[in-house]
Amino acid sequence: TLRLIGTTTAVLRKNAGASGSEKYTEAFIKKQIEEFNLGKRHLANMMGEDPETFTQEDIDRAIAYLFPSGLFDKQARPLMKHPTEVFPEQRKIQWGEDGRPFHFLFYTGKQSYYSLMHETYEKLLNVQKHQDQLVAQDLPLQKEKRNLAGSRWLTKIELEEMLLEKVSDDDYSRFIKLLQKLVTMPCADIEEKYIQKFSKEVPVQLQKVVIEPLQYDERGVAFSTGEGKRKTANATAVVYDNGTGKITVNGIDILHYFPVLQDREQLLFPFQFLGRIGKHDMVCTVSGGGRSAQAGAIRLASAKALRSFVTEKEVEFMRQAGLLTADPRVKERKKPGQEGPRRKFTWKKR
């Protein structure tokens, strides 16, 4: 956000509605909707299509055809959308004919947020009253524990969408603390429905990477494929079972393709880790990158392929050894005013 000099925070905080609120009356929006529908029919006639079945995608295509624009920013190009999408919902005038605002907390500035706090506090008081009643009657308080592990509270952005108004970080944290206080009370089950409005389910099972089953070729030998990347090198590896430990890269034997010992060590590392050096055959294709990058790419590809041959525990061991993680390091760009990505120009005192 831009910081204007010589103005107050109120000017920065004001939304589009503050300056254009005369336009956003109910009557205005209705008129806009009528004009939009008429325009849609005219457009359909112009394009020679049926006005009744003219969808939003057709409108977008027609506008793009009639008003071709080379502007880079998509939001700067000609736009024809339904008024409810164009005019933000909240900015209708908040007071009636006689000037009296509709909401009783209008003069606070953040009416939806404070009314939410008010409601939540009311629920808290209800729960306390209920608790006091139970204690007075000497009844035991309910001890069913709510499962907190599988749910999360709404994020700040989701809350903003719900309230149609900006919420600051402090306000958001205060609201969450109030909700947590409500939840920790013993008789909070009464207000379950209200609390559920603000909590979301978190899928407990993280995305489990699906290990592909083994495939069998014409000779009945089991094989599996894997893909790997490192810097700019892309590799695919096909690992065959019941082999002698022969490894071919782009149709060439590894001894000829990788003269350096370090690269061959990298290729053999997954097999050595699992103790299966002489048991598998491998045929790989690799392109791009340099010597070391290609070796790293093939290593990743072969490790991924070997997952199908091996138990889940060993897959976990491989993951912890770092065999299944793609190396994210790429060449860093050169910055202006510097010699390289990090190296600065020689500093001369005079």
Place this chain on the structure above:
Amino acid sequence: DDKLLTEPLKHPDFFSVKELFTLKDLFDARVHLGHKKGCRHRFMEPYIFGCRLDQDIIDLDQTMQHLQLALNFTAHVAYRGGIILFVSRKRQFCHLVESTARACGEYAHTRFWQGGLLTNAHVQFGPGVRLPDLLVFLSTLNNVFEPHVAIRDAAKMNIPTVGVVDTNCNPCLITYPIPGNDDSPAAVELYCKLFRMAIIRAKDRRRQSEAVEEL
């Protein structure tokens, strides 16, 4: 229409506000209890009855008069369809004050007061906002024990104020001060009840008068 507006002004107590409370009610609600002698504000000395064991006692006779004037004024404002804004920065009574306001059909502000709410309203809310016609303070101090900014802002914007002033408050800029306790729950509940009843009475009278006029 003119008759509707001028008729109530001829009577000293058109809405019979005196019947809403008695001295005993005020005493039972502990309205007379003030703060300690050290917290006393200089301008509150006329309203203090005396001091017992270092605690100030507020003169309930004066409180009765001031309360009657204030309730009468609030009722007249509500009769003429004015916007009443309840202000209080006490956290314990925030919910109570907001519910009272909602019950009356008026407005409340018990949260952090943003600087330009009254003085910069056209920028904050938008052109054509109607400002409150009366501010009712259930507690004139804010959380740092300083006078609430709204008192000064209302004076700047020519908005009349009604406020409950305790022994440590400054009653200067408030049009209708009500010397009394603002910390006990019983006292604040009593004030809320009185204001609510006064406003509802005034609005009912207005509706009756309008119905009679139409006939």
